[in-house]
Amino acid sequence: GENVEQHPSTLSVQEGDSAVIKCTYSDSASNYFPWYKQELGKRPQLIIDIRSNVGEKKDQRIAVTLNKTAKHFSLHITETQPEDSAVYFCAAGGGATNKLIFGTGTLLAVQP
Amino acid sequence: NAGVTQTPKFQVLKTGQSMTLQCAQDMNHEYMSWYRQDPGMGLRLIHYSVGAGITDQGEVPNGYNVSRSTTEDFPLRLLSAAPSQTSVYFCASSSGTAGQPQHFGDGTRLSIL
Numbered sequence: 001g002e003n004v005e006q007h008p009s010t011l012s013v014q015e016g017d018s019a020v021i022k023c024t025y026s027d028s029a030s031n032y033f034p035w036y037k038q039e040l041g042k043r044p045q046l047i048i049d050i051r052s053n054v055g056e057k058k059d060q061r062i063a064v065t066l067n068k069t070a071k072h073f074s075l076h077i078t079e080t081q082p083e084d085s086a087v088y089f090c091a092a093g094g095g096a097t098n099k100l101i102f103g104t105g106t107l108l109a110v111q112p
Numbered sequence: 113n114a115g116v117t118q119t120p121k122f123q124v125l126k127t128g129q130s131m132t133l134q135c136a137q138d139m140n141h142e143y144m145s146w147y148r149q150d151p152g153m154g155l156r157l158i159h160y161s162v163g164a165g166i167t168d169q170g171e172v173p174n175g176y177n178v179s180r181s182t183t184e185d186f187p188l189r190l191l192s193a194a195p196s197q198t199s200v201y202f203c204a205s206s207s208g209t210a211g212q213p214q215h216f217g218d219g220t221r222l223s224i225l
Contacts, residue, residue: 002171006154032211043202043216044155051211089154094211095161098143101171104154 002027006103013080014111021106023090032094033066033073038087038105048075049062051094071090080110114138118203118217125193125224133188133220134201143184143206145170145214148176148199157200161186193224 003026013019025033028087034049050057050064050073057064066073073092077084089105093100119134137144145160147170157170175197177189182191186205191199200221204214 009152033115034213043125043218044214046163051212091155097168098158098206098212098214099145099160099170100214101157102147102155104152 001031002092002101004090004101004103005107006090006100008106009104010107010109011036011048012109012111015080015082016090017080019075019077019080019108019110020089021075021085021088021108022072023092024070025092025101025102026071028071028097030092032036032092032098032100033064034100035062035064035075035092036089036102038089040086042098047088077108080108082112084108085110114203116203116217117159117217118201118220119197120220122221123193123223125190125222127193127195127224129193131190131193131222133190133201133203133222135186135188135217136184137186137205137215138152139205139207140214141207141215142183143212143214144180144209145204146176146186146188147204148172148197149202149219150199157190158201195224198224217219 031052036044039045063076090103091100146158147155160176206212206214
């Protein structure tokens with residue numbers, strides 16, 4: 001069935017360093033790849049997304065890259081700040097149903 | 113504009129009891145879905161709906177029922193609660209166009225004793 005794998009499960013970086021989270025997906029029909037940030041006790045919130053007709057997208061310190069041939073996509077956060085500390089989820093889906101399958105999450109800790 | 117509203121926020125049930133988790137959205141979104149979130153497991157899709165009168169199973173549908181009689185509401189029913197259903201439940205909605213962001217509610221924290 002459809003599957004999304006996400007790595008690493010935990011990531012600790014120093015403030016100012018970059019952080020990279022990687023995901024792979026199994027369903028070749030997937031065409032929409034969002035990333036969500038979830039703070040403790042809160043709802044997941046969309047931070048950036050990319051569609052299959054684009055290879056890279058950037059929004060200030062956040063960027064996402066997509067390799068459809070290899071079926072993997074990555075989140076890049078530059079100049080990390082303590083407020084970036086949260087759990088990050090990737091997801092893959094779209095298509096006719098708009099159904100999303102999520103990865104298992106990455107706990108990012110930015111040390112001041 | 114409230115977005116996606118879930119009720120209740122917290123609930124404790126005994127094994128075997130039934131319960132309905134409510135989800136309503138005021139954005140006229142066609143697509144709605146239910147997820148459960150467990151530590152280390154991420155968000156797993158339970159059921160989803162692409163419009164009123166249409167529902168389908170996700171990754172972990174067993175033990176849950178849904179219906180979609182209106183565009184706005186998408187309740188999730190537990191017919192006979194089990195301790196394995198202890199989790200945080202999130203409802204989400206998006207427009208019907210493919211590849212659109214999903215908007216999440218604040219979640220319902222459910223404990224089954």
